[in-house]
Amino acid sequence: xxxxxxxxxxxxxxxxxxxxxxxxxxxxxxxxxxxxxxxxxxxxxxxxxxxxxxxxxxxxxxxxxxxxxxxxxxxxxxxxxxxxxxxxxxxxxxxxxxxxxxxxxxxxxxxxxxxxxxxxxxxxxxxxxxxxxxxxxxxxxxxxxxxxxxxxxxxxxxxxxxxxxxxxxxxxxxxxxxxxxxxxxxxxxxxxxxxxxxxxxxxxxxxxxxxxxxxxxxxxxxxxxxxxxxxxxxxxxxxxxxxxxxxxxxxxxxxxxxxxxxxxxxxxxxxxxxxxxxxxxxxxxxxxxxxxxxxxxxxxxxxxxxxxxxxxxxxxxxxxxxxxxxxxxxxxxxxxxxxxxxxxxxxxxxxxxxxxxxxxxxxxxxxxxxxxxxxxxxxxxxxxxxxxxxxxxxxxxxxxxxxxxxxxxxxxxxxxxxxxxxxxxxxxxxxxxxxxxxxxxxxxxxxxxxxxxxxxxxxxxxxxxxxxxxxxxxxxxxxxxxxxxxxxxxxxxxxxxxxxxxxxxxxxxxxxxxxxxxxxxxxxxxxxxxxxxxxxxxxxxxxxxxxxxxxxxxxxxxxxxxxxxxxxxxxxxxxxxxxxxxxxxxxxxxxxxxxxxxxxxxxxxxxxxxxxxxxxxxxxxxxxxxxxxxxxxxxxxxxxxxxxxxxxxxx
Numbered sequence: 339x340x341x342x343x344x345x346x347x348x349x350x351x352x353x354x355x356x357x358x359x360x361x362x363x364x365x366x367x368x369x370x371x372x373x374x375x376x377x378x379x380x381x382x383x384x385x386x387x388x389x390x391x392x393x394x395x396x397x398x399x400x401x402x403x404x405x406x407x408x409x410x411x412x413x414x415x416x417x418x419x420x421x422x423x424x425x426x427x428x429x430x431x432x433x434x435x436x437x438x439x440x441x442x443x444x445x446x447x448x449x450x451x452x453x454x455x456x457x458x459x460x461x462x463x464x465x466x467x468x469x470x471x472x473x474x475x476x477x478x479x480x481x482x483x484x485x486x487x488x489x490x491x492x493x494x495x496x497x498x499x500x501x502x503x504x505x506x507x508x509x510x511x512x513x514x515x516x517x518x519x520x521x522x523x524x525x526x527x528x529x530x531x532x533x534x535x536x537x538x539x540x541x542x543x544x545x546x547x548x549x550x551x552x553x554x555x556x557x558x559x560x561x562x563x564x565x566x567x568x569x570x571x572x573x574x575x576x577x578x579x580x581x582x583x584x585x586x587x588x589x590x591x592x593x594x595x596x597x598x599x600x601x602x603x604x605x606x607x608x609x610x611x612x613x614x615x616x617x618x619x620x621x622x623x624x625x626x627x628x629x630x631x632x633x634x635x636x637x638x639x640x641x642x643x644x645x646x647x648x649x650x651x652x653x654x655x656x657x658x659x660x661x662x663x664x665x666x667x668x669x670x671x672x673x674x675x676x677x678x679x680x681x682x683x684x685x686x687x688x689x690x691x692x693x694x695x696x697x698x699x700x701x702x703x704x705x706x707x708x709x710x711x712x713x714x715x716x717x718x719x720x721x722x723x724x725x726x727x728x729x730x731x732x733x734x735x736x737x738x739x740x741x742x743x744x745x746x747x748x749x750x751x752x753x754x755x756x757x758x759x760x761x762x763x764x765x766x767x768x769x770x771x772x773x774x775x776x777x778x779x780x781x782x783x784x785x786x787x788x789x790x791x792x793x794x795x796x797x798x799x800x801x802x803x804x805x806x807x808x809x810x811x812x813x814x815x816x817x818x819x820x821x822x823x824x825x826x827x828x829x830x831x832x833x834x835x836x837x838x839x840x841x842x843x844x845x846x847x848x849x850x851x852x853x854x855x856x857x858x859x860x861x862x863x864x865x866x867x868x869x870x871x872x873x874x875x876x877x878x879x880x881x882x883x884x885x886x887x888x889x890x891x892x893x894x895x896x897x898x899x900x901x902x903x904x905x906x907x908x909x910x911x912x913x914x915x916x917x918x919x920x921x922x923x924x925x926x927x928x929x930x931x932x933x934x935x936x937x938x939x940x941x942x943x944x945x946x947x948x949x950x951x952x953x954x955x956x957x958x959x960x961x962x963x964x965x966x967x968x969x970x971x972x973x974x975x976x977x978x979x980x981x982x983x984x985x986x987x988x989x
Contacts, residue, residue, distance in 0.1 A: 456609030536593025786829025871900030885911030
């Protein structure tokens with residue numbers, strides 16, 4: 339896609355309208371996120387237009403707490419044109435996942451997280467963009483603690499009154515965070531985003547949404563007609579100060595006021611209160627609910643109107659007298675008709691007053707919009723134009739210009755590559771824009787570092803005009819320890835000279851200590867060794883130990899790489915200890931052997947002459963000595979003494 343500039347890796351997120359992929363920008367050698375419209379949605383012109391508007395709106399925004407848009411384009415898939423948006427890749431967790439997995443946040447922590455969201459919304463509003471779908475799933479916390487606002491898919495420009503997708507009769511947004519005016523199908527303004535942020539704050543500190551229902555319509559109805567339960571009723575306030583408890587209710591309920599005029603009038607105003615709340619200070623919203631002198635955190639009840647009931651007209655009897663009994667009916671009829679006339683006239687007067695008030699409000703809004711438009715400028719087309727010429731033009735328009743350089747082989751040095759916000763965007767004078775200018779074709783090929791040591795890789799990168807990233811990752815691998823097993827960007831890709839390449843180095847195979855399994859049955863010993871990660875070789879040996887018992891473990895106690903073979907010796911139970919056979923009769927000797935577990939045979943050898951009559955017929959010599967280890971099936975040779983008188987004669 340994009341002339342194969344972006345190589346898609348895997349899906350990292352999906353929604354009803356699009357899928358988001360992790361991808362590699364092969365030109366700049368960086369990892370990005372690519373959002374693609376689903377094929378079934380791409381066939382609908384309305385969805386394609388909505389997707390195009392998201393790219394346009396997002397590209398107009400340049401703020402550290404808003405996900406940046408780098409590029410847009412279209413990809414042809416089987417004859418179907420599918421648009422895509424290339425954005426910065428943000429690694430982290432959404433606020434929705436944090437609350438679901440970790441539980442509700444402390445109020446000060448929640449305020450510290452959402453204050454940057456308010457800053458992002460303020461920047462969006464100043465650029466003329468209403469988000470209209472602020473919710474925990476669109477707020478990301480990176481691994482470094484940075485907050486990012488995502489998904490301007492249903493955002494609308496404040497001056498856009500023509501789109502069919504944003505007409506006032508359409509209810510757009512997520513029901514749990516929908517402002518009352520959006521629920522009524524009325525136009526949303528910046529204060530609608532403030533309301534949604536109040537709903538997000540409510541969920542962040544309580545773990546539940548302000549309103550719940552079986553259907554989105556039921557939830558939307560509650561946003562219009564019902565007041566939310568004060569969030570402190572769902573919060574453990576035992577360990578909170580009075581100021582903290584008051585801040586929670588005051589900030590959230592002010593942001594969630596039914597009428598926009600009763601809310602914070604800007605995201606900046608809410609952001610300031612969130613910062614006060616995050617620092618443990620009394621918020622401006624809370625100051626309207628406290629007495630300053632004696633009870634700095636006590637709620638003040640509204641004061642009743644003292645004039646009510648002080649001036650009452652005297653009560654006149656309505657009982658008819660004999661003189662006026664006949665005329666009272668006419669008098670009451672006249673009074674009724676007079677009252678009815680007054681009521682009708684009052685209604686028309688009220689209606690006229692309301693209409694005049696609304697017309698006046700609309701006229702005032704139109705005047706403000708006209709004044710704002712008069713202070714707006716349109717970002718011009720700048721691609722491939724000289725740097726100095728473009729900078730001069732933008733500064734003359736009243737814009738603040740930041741210039742970044744980027745290697746590009748297709749655009750001459752000091753010519754503009756792109757501008758952010760994109761051409762055609764409307765900005766207020768004094769807004770910041772970023773120019774990306776070509777530094778020429780100073781692009782170099784990334785060498786393949788696989789199998790190199792860090793020293794070798796550093797030299798190879800230096801020769802190519804690149805350098806190693808300071809953060810070296812390590813992993814267990816079959817490769818020898820110290821060798822590079824992966825890199826980012828990959829070898830063969832291109833990078834601007836001076837860029838850094840990230841590598842992962844092998845720590846070698848993962849090691850484990852050989853456990854002591856001596857004395858265990860063979861099956862149990864093999865299972866234990868295999869569970870550690872070793873292969874097992876079994877040698878059966880002669881031993882006095884019971885059969886199937888492990889008698890020794892080779893390399894026991896040493897650390898070996900997982901996957902290596904450990905040899906164990908297992909007893910066959912074939913060895914016994916030989917008893918003393920001398921001076922026993924052959925039958926006694928054999929019986930002693932049998933008692934020791936011997937199962938072999940006896941062989942009788944030549945007799946041994948003796949002059950001792952007492953030894954006649956007894957074993958004088960045996961092939962095994964007392965205490966010798968012999969196999970159970972061994973053949974034992976015995977030699978018996980035989981009395982011979984000649985043995986007594988001197989020789």
